[in-house]
Each structure stands twice: as C-alpha cells, then as structure tokens.
Amino acid sequence: MPDLWYAIVAGMLTVFVLLDGYDFGAGMLHRWVARNDDERRRVIAAIGPFWDGNEVWLLAAGGALFMAFPAVLSAGLSGFYFAIFLVIWCLIARGLSVEFRSHVHDPLWRSFWDTVFMASSLLLALFFGVALGNVVRGVPLGADGWFTLPLFTDFGVRGAVGILDWYTLSVGLFACGVLAVHGAAFLSVRTDGAVRERARWVAKLKLVSITLAWPLVTWATAHVRPDFVAAFASRPFAWVFVAMSVAGIALAHAAARRREAADALVLAGSGAFIAGLLGATAVCAWPALLHAIPDASRSLTTANAASPAESLRGALAWYVPGLLLAFGYVAALAWLHRGKAQGPEYGGH
Amino acid sequence: MPTDALFWHRLQFAFTITFHYLFPVLTMGLALLIVIMKALALRTRDARWDDAARFWIRIFGINFAVGVVTGIPMEFQFGTNWARFSRIAGPVIGQTLAMEGLFAFMLESSVLALLVWGERRMSRAAHFACALLLFAGSWLSAYFILCTNAFLHHPVGHAVGPDGVLQLVDARAFLTNPWAAMQFAHNQAASVATASFVVAAVGAWWLLRGVHAEVAKRCVTLGVIAGFAASMAVAFPTGDLQAKAVAKHKPASLAAMEGRFESGPHAGITLIGQPNVAERRLDNPITVPGMLSFLAFGTFHGDVAGLGAFPEDQWPDNIELVYYGFHVMAGLGTLMIALMGFALLALVLKRLFATRALLWALALAFPFPYVAVTAGWMTAELGRQPWLVYGILRTADGSSPTVHSGTALFTLIGFMGIDFVIGLAFLWLIARELAHGPGAPAGTKTEVAHA
Numbered sequence: 001m002p003d004l005w006y007a008i009v010a011g012m013l014t015v016f017v018l019l020d021g022y023d024f025g026a027g028m029l030h031r032w033v034a035r036n037d038d039e040r041r042r043v044i045a046a047i048g049p050f051w052d053g054n055e056v057w058l059l060a061a062g063g064a065l066f067m068a069f070p071a072v073l074s075a076g077l078s079g080f081y082f083a084i085f086l087v088i089w090c091l092i093a094r095g096l097s098v099e100f101r102s103h104v105h106d107p108l109w110r111s112f113w114d115t116v117f118m119a120s121s122l123l124l125a126l127f128f129g130v131a132l133g134n135v136v137r138g139v140p141l142g143a144d145g146w147f148t149l150p151l152f153t154d155f156g157v158r159g160a161v162g163i164l165d166w167y168t169l170s171v172g173l174f175a176c177g178v179l180a181v182h183g184a185a186f187l188s189v190r191t192d193g194a195v196r197e198r199a200r201w202v203a204k205l206k207l208v209s210i211t212l213a214w215p216l217v218t219w220a221t222a223h224v225r226p227d228f229v230a231a232f233a234s235r236p237f238a239w240v241f242v243a244m245s246v247a248g249i250a251l252a253h254a255a256a257r258r259r260e261a262a263d264a265l266v267l268a269g270s271g272a273f274i275a276g277l278l279g280a281t282a283v284c285a286w287p288a289l290l291h292a293i294p295d296a297s298r299s300l301t302t303a304n305a306a307s308p309a310e311s312l313r314g315a316l317a318w319y320v321p322g323l324l325l326a327f328g329y330v331a332a333l334a335w336l337h338r339g340k341a342q343g344p345e346y347g348g349h
Numbered sequence: 350m351p352t353d354a355l356f357w358h359r360l361q362f363a364f365t366i367t368f369h370y371l372f373p374v375l376t377m378g379l380a381l382l383i384v385i386m387k388a389l390a391l392r393t394r395d396a397r398w399d400d401a402a403r404f405w406i407r408i409f410g411i412n413f414a415v416g417v418v419t420g421i422p423m424e425f426q427f428g429t430n431w432a433r434f435s436r437i438a439g440p441v442i443g444q445t446l447a448m449e450g451l452f453a454f455m456l457e458s459s460v461l462a463l464l465v466w467g468e469r470r471m472s473r474a475a476h477f478a479c480a481l482l483l484f485a486g487s488w489l490s491a492y493f494i495l496c497t498n499a500f501l502h503h504p505v506g507h508a509v510g511p512d513g514v515l516q517l518v519d520a521r522a523f524l525t526n527p528w529a530a531m532q533f534a535h536n537q538a539a540s541v542a543t544a545s546f547v548v549a550a551v552g553a554w555w556l557l558r559g560v561h562a563e564v565a566k567r568c569v570t571l572g573v574i575a576g577f578a579a580s581m582a583v584a585f586p587t588g589d590l591q592a593k594a595v596a597k598h599k600p601a602s603l604a605a606m607e608g609r610f611e612s613g614p615h616a617g618i619t620l621i622g623q624p625n626v627a628e629r630r631l632d633n634p635i636t637v638p639g640m641l642s643f644l645a646f647g648t649f650h651g652d653v654a655g656l657g658a659f660p661e662d663q664w665p666d667n668i669e670l671v672y673y674g675f676h677v678m679a680g681l682g683t684l685m686i687a688l689m690g691f692a693l694l695a696l697v698l699k700r701l702f703a704t705r706a707l708l709w710a711l712a713l714a715f716p717f718p719y720v721a722v723t724a725g726w727m728t729a730e731l732g733r734q735p736w737l738v739y740g741i742l743r744t745a746d747g748s749s750p751t752v753h754s755g756t757a758l759f760t761l762i763g764f765m766g767i768d769f770v771i772g773l774a775f776l777w778l779i780a781r782e783l784a785h786g787p788g789a790p791a792g793t794k795t796e797v798a799h800a
Contacts, residue, residue, distance in 0.1 A: 048466070052417065053458035056450060059424055063447030066427065070439020070514075077428025077435075078749035084429050085760045089767060092418045096771065099414035103778050146432070148751040307440035308516035315444055315517075322451035329459040336463075 001313060002306035005068035006289065008319070010282035012064055016057035017128070017278060018182075018271050019330070023047040023054055024128075025183015027094065027121025028176065031114055033187060033198040037107060040114050044098060045341040046190035049333060051098060055091070060326070067315055071145060071305040072289045079139060079147040080131070083163050087127050094120035122176065129175025133168030136281065137161065137224050138291035141298045157224050161293070167224050174217045177210045178274060181252070185267035190341050196263075203266055204256045211249060225291075228284040241279035248272025354754035355745055358430045361761040363730075365422050367723055368768045372416030374722050377491055377537065378544030379409050380484035382575060386567075387477045397563045401571075402480075403468070404564070404787035405548065410465035411778050415771060417458075422764070430757065434737055434747030438500075441507050441515045441523065445497040453490035457483060491540075492533055499529035501738050502729070503598060509741070531594060532729075535587035538579050539725065542685065543718035545576030549692070550715035551783060553708040564787045566702055569711065573696050577689035584682055589644070595732070596645035599739070600654045602732035605665045606675040607641055609655040616641040616653035624672045629657070665734040674727035681721040688714055 026047050034040040066073045077084050097117035101110055134149075137157055141147045152162035155169075184203035188196045222229050232238045252269030255262035285291065289305060292298035306312065383405050390398035424446060427435045463471070464479040471479075500507075506523030507515045517523055549572025555565035596603045603609075608624035608631045609616065617636030625632045642651035656664055665671050688710055695701035701708070733739060737747040 049462040052461060053455065056454040056458050059421075059454060060447065060450030062424055063443065063450040066424075066435065066439050067443025067447045070436050070443060073428045073439065074432035074435035074749075077425060078430070078432035078751050081429050081749070081752050081756060081760075084425055085763065088422045088425055089763065091421050092767060092771075095414065095418035095421070096774070099411075099418075100774060100778065103411065104781070144750075145436075146751050307443070308510060308514070311440040311444070311517040314520045315447070318448065319451070322448070326451055326455045329455050333459050 001309050001316075002068070002302035003287070004316070005064070005306065005312055006282075006286060006302045008323075009061060009064050009068060009289075010278070012057060012061035012323075014275055014278045014282075016054070016061055017179075017274055019054035019057055020051070021125075021179045021274060022182045022186035022267070023051040024121045024125045025179040025181070026187050027117050027183070028125060028180060029183055029187070029199070029202055030118040030121070032118075033184070033202060034195050037110055039193075039195050040110070041102075042191050042195055042341060043187060044101060044117075046187055048098070048341070049337050052095075053329065053333060055095075057326075064319070068307055068312060069289055069300070069302075069305045070307060072300050075141065075145055075147060075300060076139075076290060079149060080134070080163065081148070082151060083127065083131070087124065087131075090120045090124050090127065094124065125176045125179045126172040129172035130164065130168045132175065132281070133171030134163060135290065136171070136221060136228075136285065137165070137167055138293035138296075138299075140294075141290065141292035141300065143298060145298075145300065158294075167220050170217060170220055174210065174213050177206055177213060178270070178277075181206045181210060182267070182270045182274065185252070185263060185270050188263040189267055192340050200256070200263070203252075203270075207249070207252055207256055207270075211253070214249075225284075227296075231284045231286075232280070235283050238280045238283040241276045241283060243276070244279070245273045245276030248274075248276055354752065354757055355748050357754055357757035357761055358748045358752070359744070361430060361757060361764065362426055364761060365419070365426065365764050365768075367726070368764075368772075369416065369419040369423060370722070370726070371719060372412045372419060373487070373491075374540050374543050374719070375547060376409055376412045376416055376544075377487045378540035378542065378579070379405060379412070379547070380480070380487050381541055382544050382548055382571060383409060384477075384480050384484050385571065385575070387480050391473060391477060397567055400787040401564045401567050404782070406465060406468075406480075407782055408779065410461070411775065411782070413461060413465075415775050419768065419771065430749055430752065431737075431747050432749035432751070434742060437513055437742060437747075438515050438738060441517045442497045442500055444517060444520070444523070445493045445500075449490050449493035449497075453486050453493060456486035457490065460486065488537065491537060492529070495532045495536060496524060496526060496529040499526045499532055501736075502532075502733055503528035503594075504738055504741055515738075515741070528594065531587065531590050535583065535591050538582040538587050539718065539722050542576060542579035542583055543722060545572045545579055545689075546685070546711075546715045546718045548572035549576055549711045550713070553711035554783075555786065556702060557705065557708050557712060561786045561788075569701065569708075570696060573689060573692045573701070573711070577686070577693045580682065580685040580689050584686060588679075588682070592644055593646070596653070599732065601656065601659045601663050602665060602671070603645065604654055604656045604659070605668045605671040605732060606728060607653075608668065608672040609641075609653065610657050612652065612655040612658045614642060614650045614652045615639045616645075616651070618644065619676070624669050626668050662735065665732055667731050667734070671728055671731045674724040674731065677724040678721045678728060681717045681724070685714070685717050685721065688717075 026043055030040065030043055034043045062073070093116050097113040097120065101113040101117070104110070139147045139149060140161070150162045152164040153160050155162070155165045157165050157167045181203050184199045184206065187199035188203060191199065248269045248271065250269070252266045252273065255265035255269060287301040287303060288299040289302065290300040292300070383402055386398050386402040386405065389395065390402060427446075460479050460482045464476070464483050467479070468476050500523065503526060505526050505528075506517060506519035506521070508518045510516050548568050552565040552568025552572060555561045556569065592603075595606070607616075607619055608622060610629045610631075615638060617638040618640035619631060620635045620637065622631040622634035622636075639649035641653055643649050645651055645653055656668070692701060692707055692711060695704055695707055735743050735745070737744040
C-alpha cells in the first residue's frame with residue numbers, strides 16, 4: 001500500500017512538472033520571445049486559463065504527501081526552511097504578476113509585472129531543479145528523523161553539504177533548460193506570428209543544449225549516487241522510462257526541424273522526455289523518499305515513513321475518483337482553450 | 350530549541366492566515382451574491398443586474414487572486430513551522446487537505462478564468478454555470494478546511510498509534526464531525542454577511558455620490574436583504590449553537606471568553622470589563638445577570654465553570670485576547686444586526702435611498718464584518734490553547750524542532766513586508782474599480798452582445 005502511494009505522489013509531482021512546467025518555461029522566456037506589450041499579452045493569454053490550475057497540482061501532490069508520508073513532508077519542509085520560503089515568496093510574486101498585470105492599462109505597470117513574472121518563473125524552475133537534486137543527493141537526516149541544511153557550504157557533494165552544491169545547481173540549471181524547451185513548445189502551439197517564430201527558434205536551440213547536457217547530468221547523478229546505477233540495472237521499469245525520454249527527445253528534435261505545424265509534437269516530445277526522466281528517477285530512488293547521507297539506513301522510506309495502512313487504504317477510495325476528476329478538468333480546459341490564444345480575453349481587456 | 354521560537358511560529362501562522370482570510374471571507378460570500386445577481390438577470394432580463402454582476406466579478410477576481418497567492422504559504426507552513434504536529438496528525442488532517450486540493454482547488458482554478466475573463470466567449474447560461482461552480486468550489490473548499498480545523502477543536506474518528514502518530518479509523522465520523530458542520534454554518538453565514546456589507550457599502554457610496562444610481566440601488570437592496578439575513582444567522586442559530594458546544598466541550602475556553610474566574614450558577618454576561626489575570630478578576634464589570642447561564646445551557650440557573658475550576662496548565666495562555674476577541678465579535682455582530690435591521694426597515698418603507706444618514710452608515714460599516722470575523726477566529730483559536738489538537742497534542746509540542754527563533758522571526762518579518770505591499774497594490778486596484786464603477790472595464794468601449 002505505501003508503494004502505491006509512492007507511485008501516486010511521484011505521478012502527481014510529474015503531472016505538476018509537465019503542466020506547470022510549460023508555464024514556468026513560458027514565463028522565463030517571456031520578455032525574450034515577446035518584445036512588445038501586445039506580444040506579451042499574447043503570452044499571458046496563452047497560459048492565462050491554465051497556470052492556476054497547473055499550480056494546484058503542486059498543492060494537491062503536497063496534500064497527498066502530507067497524508068501518505070507525513071514524516072517526509074514535515075522533515076523536508078522544516079529542514080529546507082529558508083529555501084521553502086524563497087519558493088513560497090516566488091510563487092506569490094509570480095501569481096500576482098499574472099493576475100495583477102491585466103488589471104491596469106499602463107505600460108510601466110505591465111512592464112514591471114512582466115519582469116517579475118519572468119524572474120520568478122526562472123527562479124522557481126531553478127529551485128525545483130535544485131530541490132530534485134537535493135532529494136537525489138540526500139540530506140543529513142539525524143537518528144530522530146530531522147535535519148537542517150545551510151544554503152551552501154563548499155559546493156561539494158560529500159561531507160557537510162548545503163542545499164546548493166555543484167550537483168544540485170547543475171540539476172537546477174538543467175531543469176531551467178528542459179522547462180524552457182517545454183515552455184517554448186507550448187507557446188509555439190498556443191501563439192502565432194512573431195511570438196511563435198521566436199518560440200520555435202528557442203525550442204530548437206535549447207533542445208540541442210539539453211541533449212548535450214543530459215549525459216553530463218546523468219554522469220553526475222551516477223557519481224553522486226552510485227547505488228542508482230545498480231538500481232537502474234536491476235529495475236526494468238527504469239529502462240522503460242529512459243526509453244521514453246530517448247524517444248521523447250528524438251521526437252522533439254525531428255518535429256522541431258520540420259517547417260510545417262509540428263509544434264504539438266515538440267510539446268509531446270518534451271513532455272515524454274520530462275516524464276521519462278522523473279519516472280526513472282523515482283524508480284531508482286525507491287523505496288526512499290528522502291535519502292539520508294552519510295548514513296543511508298536513516299533514510300525515510302515507504303516502509304518507515306508511511307501513514308498507518310488503515311488511513312492509506314481508506315484514502316485510496318476517494319483519491320482515485322478525485323484524480324480522475326482532476327484529469328477531467330485538465331482535459332476539459334485544454335479542449336475549451338484549444339488552438340491559438342486569441343483576442344483580448346484572459347490577460348487584458 | 351529556544352523556547353521563544355514557539356511564539357514566533359505561532360505569530361507567523363496567525364499573521365499569515367489572518368491576512369489570507371481577509372480575501373476568501375469576501376469571495377465565498379460574494380460568490381453566492383454573484384450567483385443571485387446573475388440568476389436575477391437571467392430571470393428578470395434586467396440588464397442592470399448583469400452590470401452589477403459584471404462589476405462584482407471584477408472585484409471578486411482581484412480578491413480571489415490575492416486569496417490564492419496569500420493562501421499558498423498556509424499548506425507549506427504545516428511542514429515548515431509545525432513539523433512535529435504534521436508528523437503526528439498528517440495521516441488524519443492530510444486527508445481533508447488533500448481532498449481540498451483535489452476536489453475544490455482543481456474546480457475553482459479551472460472555472461475562475463472563465464468567470465472573470467470569459468463572459469464574451471460563452472452563453473449566458475454557461476457563464477451563470479461558471480458562477481455557480483465557483484460558488485460550489487469555494488464553499489466545498491471551506492468545508493474541507495473547517496473539517497480540518499474542527500478536528501483540532503474536537504478530534505473524532507481517529508486512534509492514537511503506539512508511536513503517538515494519529516491514524517484515521519472512521520473516515521465518516523471525521524468528515525461529518527458535528528463541530529465542522531457547526532463551524533461551517535457559522536463561518537459561511539459570516540462570509541455572506543461580509544460580502545453583503547461590502548456590496549451594500551459600495552452601492553450606498555455610489556448613491557451618496559449620485560453616480561450609477563440604478564446599479565447602486567440594486568447593490569444596496571441585495572446587500573441589505575442578504576446582510577440582514579446573514580447577520581441574524583451568524584448569531585442565531587449558528588453562533589448560539591457554537592456557544593453551547595463550547596460550554597459543553599471546552600468549558601475552560603468559555604470561562605476565558607467571559608473572563609470568568611469563579612464558578613457558579615446565574616452566571617452573567619459581561620458587556621464591559623477587562624480581565625485582570627494577575628488578580629484573577631474582571632475589572633469594572635457591567636453584566637447582564639443570568640444571561641451567560643442561559644446562553645450556555647438554556648436556563649438562568651445553569652452552573653458555568655470559571656477558570657478557577659481548571660488547573661492552570663489547562664488555561665488558554667492568552668486569556669485577555671480570548672476575552673477581547675469574543676466581546677469584539679459579539680458586540681460588532683449585534684451592531685451589524687441592528688444596522689441592517691434599520692436599513693431593511695427603511696428599504697421596506699421605500700425610504701432607504703433618500704435617507705442619507707443610513708446610506709452613510711452603510712457605506713462606512715463594511716469593516717465591521719472583517720473585524721468581527723477576525724476577532725471570532727482569534728476567540729476560537731486562542732480559546733483552544735494550550736492545545737493544538739484538543740486533549741491530544743499541546744501547541745508547544747507541535748512546532749518544528751530544527752527551526753530557531755530568529756529564523757522564524759525573519760520569515761515572519763518577510764511576510765509582513767510582502768503582505769504590506771500586496772495590501773497596498775490590492776487597495777489601489779480596488780479603488781480604481783470603485784472609482785470606475787459598473788459598466789465596461791476601463792479602456793474598452795466594447796459592449797457585451799448576446800444573440
């Protein structure tokens with residue numbers, strides 16, 4: 001039962017990255033792909049109806065983690081205290097920038113919020129990448145199940161580590177690149193004209209850089225967590241996910257090269273790439289939710305950090321229909337706002 | 350862990366949630382009023398109701414957005430600042446928090462953009478449905494969060510595991526906690542009252558200025574009728590039930606609410622007085638004899654326990670604030686009923702729109718429900734102390750063990766700064782909308798055309 005919930009939480013976080021990832025990506029490219037107020041309004045209009053719902057997946061995944069693995073949520077959030085508040089404050093700034101921008105017709109007002117939107121999107125992508133890096137590298141959990149980490153120490157991955165080290169930073173930067181591709185692909189689907197042209201160009205360019213960076217990040221992961229290599233070798237599920245990533249990035253490359261409207265295929269490719277990466281990571285990390293260093297036996301795992309089986313079984317009864325309903329909303333919204341974002345709606349009168 | 354870290358953890362949670370709740374307390378009630386306005390527009394074909402609804406949807410959108418962003422920290426803070434509590438209570442309260450995300454937030458976030466920006470893209474009926482769905486989503490959200498809160502006040506459906514971790518054994522009992530139903534009724538009535546006061550205040554202000562008269566009259570009419578009904582419902586039956594439940598299940602809270610140190614029958618209710626905890630008495634009390642016994646137990650002879658009947662480690666740790674919170678809430682609640690009662694009478698006699706004094710009172714009274722709601726929540730949550738989960742976990746045992754006092758103070762100050770800026774931007778945006786009034790938003794000439 002805890003393993004099933006491990007899969008649910010990992011799956012929900014993956015959906016969060018797939019959905020909110022494209023609006024983070026669109027955000028970090030915002031002032032770059034869109035050069036004037038009208039173009040920027042189109043970018044905001046492209047993500048306008050979706051971004052809030054996308055972000056809810058983070059809260060919903062957090063809720064699932066809270067319910068199923070409260071020890072992980074409480075140790076993780078209190079241990080990363082400062083970093084979590086930086087994330088929260090960025091989320092606040094980002095939400096305000098999307099919502100407030102459209103209410104006032106003033107070029108300076110809009111320009112200000114555009115910059116806030118871009119900066120907070122970029123920082124959040126970086127932070128979430130760094131967070132994933134920390135989970136992979138591990139945290140110094142004590143015997144009592146708590147830990148606390150400084151922001152950085154000597155940027156090494158052994159000994160007294162910090163939240164930022166060369167590994168977690170490289171995962172963070174890689175995440176920025178991956179989400180930039182994802183966001184650019186989304187924008188090329190949802191916009192037209194100059195914004196779409198620039199977005200296509202960014203997607204193509206960034207695809208090359210993440211394809212080059214991927215083996216490096218993989219090597220770094222193998223270096224930081226040698227046990228991942230052994231786990232990978234013995235768990236066929238992980239192979240499936242990696243195959244998915246390879247197929248995804250190949251598809252994205254092939255589609256990005258085509259002149260004709262293959263934008264949706266680039267988006268699908270980058271989505272498959274992201275889902276494959278996260279899936280493979282989750283499979284390799286299992287059963288640990290929070291890996292402990294240097295003493296791996298202190299890790300919080302599906303065995304020692306789960307809620308009582310009774311609670312988990314009961315929750316499944318309403319969680320599965322709830323998830324289906326949530327997927328229904330996503331599908332309905334996507335259908336309702338299919339095609340190019342147009343007109344003044346969603347992001348300006 | 351430095352002992353004073355607990356104080357900053359508490360203050361940070363109190364500050365962030367109090368500021369956050371200023372927005373949902375309006376939007377939940379306003380969602381209902383918008384549904385009513387749109388229903389009236391559909392039914393009567395009176396375009397003024399559409400204008401009113403369109404204006405209030407804009408106000409709703411701004412409030413909702415600020416409510417969303419100020420709400421983000423709440424769920425995180427269970428883990429960051431209250432880690433020991435989360436570890437112990439997560440298997441139970443994690444359920445309702447996860448349900449809120451899955452069933453309520455998903456719905457609200459999907460419909461919000463459609464309601465606020467999408468009127469021109471859809472039929473009147475579809476837009477009405479959006480309003481209805483948003484109303485349903487926000488009230489559902491309230492139920493889940495009040496169910497979570499009710500577990501802290503009146504834990505049911507759980508068992509305590511060998512390691513102290515709570516587990517859910519009876520999900521039905523947990524979800525149908527009578528405390529939650531009672532709080533929900535009281536809280537939602539207060540939310541409708543808040544929205545009604547705001548809608549009436551804006552309408553009255555327009556009337557006083559002599560602008561947008563037709564829409565303004567509709568706002569005042571709806572605000573006064575709904576405001577009177579909701580203000581009454583806040584006191585009776587919902588507030589009354591709440592008081593009786595507190596008297597029965599949490600007598601120490603009731604004693605603190607009334608600043609009552611001695612036990613005994615014929616307990617009076619205090620209108621004016623200040624608790625003097627050091628001397629264990631109430632200074633300069635003016636009381637209505639027997640009233641507290643009656644309100645708590647339905648008879649003037651009811652024996653109401655004083656704080657002296659309980660060991661001091663069971664006393665709420667801030668008796669003064671519990672007392673003032675309760676009295677501010679009850680006093681303003683009474684005032685709200687009186688004001689809306691007068692206004693309703695004038696409305697029925699068709700004198701309201703010409704009685705400038707009453708319009709002035711309505712225009713200025715909109716802070717009352719905000720203050721009363723905040724005071725009410727202070728009464729409830731400070732009255733629950735020293736417990737975090739009543740009878741199970743003390744507040745002092747719930748905070749994060751790894752977060753030091755200076756760190757918590759730093760993030761609290763950060764929130765104060767951020768919320769101040771958000772508040773300024775919010776007030777400025779709202780002021781612009783109020784000055785602009787109903788009709789097309791600033792900068793557009795497009796009329797909404799319906800086939």
